[in-house]
Amino acid sequence: MTRKNRRAAFIVLGLAILAGAIGLVLNAMRDNIVFFYSPSEVAERDIGPGARIRLGGMVEEGTLRHTGPTTVSFNVTDYAKTVTVTYTGILPDLFREGQGVVTEGTFSPDGAFTADTVLAKHDEKYMPPEVEASLKKAGRWQEGAGTPKPDAEKTQTP
Template sequence: MNPIRKKRLTLIGLMVAGIGVATWLALNAFDENLMFFFSPSEVAEGKAPTAHPFRIGGLVEANSVKRKPDGLTTAFSVTDNAEAVTVEYTGILPDLFREGQGIVAMGQLNESGIFIASEVLAKHDENYMPPEVAASLKTAHDEGVSNMQSKVQ
């Protein structure tokens, strides 16, 4: 093979390998930062990952907020009116956090099925609800209505 062709082929091979490594690094970084949203019903069905962070949203269930003795840890249940998931959060909760309030929590499930939140977000006014939460509540309501109709018939 001609030395010039050999040099060009080596250079092209190195460029393809470099582009491949750069693509792999970009996709790996994207995968690590990707955070999906799951409703409490989906978490109860086992669709949520256990070793990867995700978001969960719904309404804070009435009479479910329990503060631990350390003063910063709070446990509460998030529901979509079909299923409920227990959430534990250590830190200062948002001022708008209360029972019956729509929230979105970011974190991951532990081995016992409790969602350990790293961040809790509450809606900012009485008319706003995160789109994912509104959609999961509507789906749970529609499924509940169809389940009730089939039980009546």
């Protein structure tokens, strides 16, 4: 085998190893690329206890309960399925029932979701794209309730 053939074989082997490594990394990250799971997706995937995920949806009306000085529980729904969330800490100022929320935490063995982070939307018209897509998929999306169109925000003064 000539020097040129050895060099070409080495390059091809290196590229094959690199492609294999990239394939393994992408396969391992496949489930972690999701920004959050809706309650319906959580039920479909049967996520086990201790798995750390982001859970997103709407805070169900009438479910916010204060169970301690800084502990609250509430239901997150996509109007098809519902997950009960328990959170200890200070809720964001914009957190309220009927609004979009993304929580981050783990499931306990009894199926309850314990959040260590709660993210609320930043104004009355904003809807995270993932929550919007989840609501559309569930058939619960109301036009005009989500992100405003750029032209609709601009008002002209005489």
